Amino acid sequence: QAQLVQSGAEVKKPGASVKVSCKASGYIFSNYYIHWVRQAPGQGLEWMGIINPSGVNTIYAQKFQGRITMTWDTSTSAVYMELTSLRSEDTALYYCARALAYNWFDSWGQGTLVTVSS
Amino acid sequence: EIVMTQSPATLSVSPGERVTLSCRASQSVSSNLAWYQQKPGQAPRLLIYGASTRATGIPARFSGSGSGTEFTLTISSLQSEDFAVYYCQQYNNWSPMYTFGQGTKLEIK
Numbered sequence: 001q002a003q004l005v006q007s008g009a010e011v012k013k014p015g016a017s018v019k020v021s022c023k024a025s026g027y028i029f030s031n032y033y034i035h036w037v038r039q040a041p042g043q044g045l046e047w048m049g050i051i052n053p054s055g056v057n058t059i060y061a062q063k064f065q066g067r068i069t070m071t072w073d074t075s076t077s078a079v080y081m082e083l084t085s086l087r088s089e090d091t092a093l094y095y096c097a098r099a100l101a102y103n104w105f106d107s108w109g110q111g112t113l114v115t116v117s118s
Numbered sequence: 119e120i121v122m123t124q125s126p127a128t129l130s131v132s133p134g135e136r137v138t139l140s141c142r143a144s145q146s147v148s149s150n151l152a153w154y155q156q157k158p159g160q161a162p163r164l165l166i167y168g169a170s171t172r173a174t175g176i177p178a179r180f181s182g183s184g185s186g187t188e189f190t191l192t193i194s195s196l197q198s199e200d201f202a203v204y205y206c207q208q209y210n211n212w213s214p215m216y217t218f219g220q221g222t223k224l225e226i227k
Contacts, residue, residue, distance in 0.1 A: 035216070045154075045162065045205055047216040059214050095161055102214040104152035104207070106173065108161035 002027040004096050004109035011115045017084040020112045022096030029077040030054065032098040035105060036070065036081045040092040048094075050102075051079060086116045120144055120208050124219035130227040133196050139222045141189040141206035150210045153182055153191045156221075157202045165204075166191065201226055 007021040022034060036048040048068060049060035055072025069082045079096060094112045097105035121144040131137050141151070149169040154162040164173040166182035169189055179194040193200055206219040 037218075044220045045156075045207075045218040047218065050214055050216075061215065097162075099209075102209060104164060104167040104209055105154075105162075106164050106167075108163070111161055 002098065002107040004098060004107060006094075006096060006109040006112045009113040009115070011117065012086050014087055014116055014118055016086050016116075017082060018086060018114050019080055019082040020094050020096075020114070021078050021080050022109050023076065023078045024098070025077065027098075030074065032100060033102070034070075034072075034079040035097045035099060036068075037095045037097060037105075038092040039095070039111075040089075043092075046092075048081070050099075055079075083114075086114075088116050090114065091116045119215060120147060120217050122206055122208055122217050122219035124204075124206055124222045126222060127220070128223045128225060130225050131196055132227045133198055135196050137193050137196055137224065139191045139204055139224075141184075141191070141219050143187045143189075143208055146186045147208040147210060149185050150208055151182075151184065151189050152207045152209065153180075154205045154207065155200075155202045156205065162205065196224070198226075200224065 003026045005023045010018050012018050030053040033052050035050045038046050051058045051070040058070050060068050067084050071080045096109040098107045099105050123142045125140045151169045153166040156162040165176050170182045181192045201224050203221045203223045205221045
């Protein structure tokens with residue numbers, strides 16, 4: 001069955017960058033798009049962006065444009081999300097999720113906690 | 119941006135009860151609406167897509183309905199494992215900007 005396994009928790013200082021990985025298994029990696037969604041402590045879900053198979057196309061939520069980069073590594077069946085210029089408000093659980101094209105998210109990673117603190 | 123509004127924010131119910139959660143879109147999303155369940159410490163889980171189609175392995179007590187701007191998720195007889203937060207989400211092909219509702223928390227009365 002499909003599985004998305006994310007990298008471990010990170011602690012960063014304000015102004016730093018973080019790169020989170022999402023490794024896929026159990027399905028044909030190139031058949032699905034990958035989304036990133038974050039959840040601040042005690043808050044709801046916030047969509048960040050999408051990357052298509054092979055990584056040729058990315059679409060980012062306006063809120064994150066200029067600070068976010070998603071990349072695709074076919075050789076390792078992994079997707080990466082890098083967020084720069086971190087601030088305390090970026091403290092959140094970051095999830096990757098897969099979707100068939102621009103559809104619903106049918107499988108999620110376990111989440112990666114990113115803490116931004118001086 | 120399409121805004122999704124869920125109501126109520128919190129619902130106190132007893133096991134065995136029937137419950138209906140609401141989700142409203144600020145403009146029509148056709149049937150491009152999904153529901154997710156999230157339990158504490160877990161990632162969200164897909165329940166419903168296409169407004170009314172249950173995802174694989176989802177019990178029949180969960181049902182979704184609606185189209186356009188008004189949607190509902192109904193749980194016919196609440197089980198103890200159903201107490202969680204439920205999110206609706208719109209998706210579409212012509213403008214892949216996804217938005218979630220703020221969530222409805224089901225708690226035990």
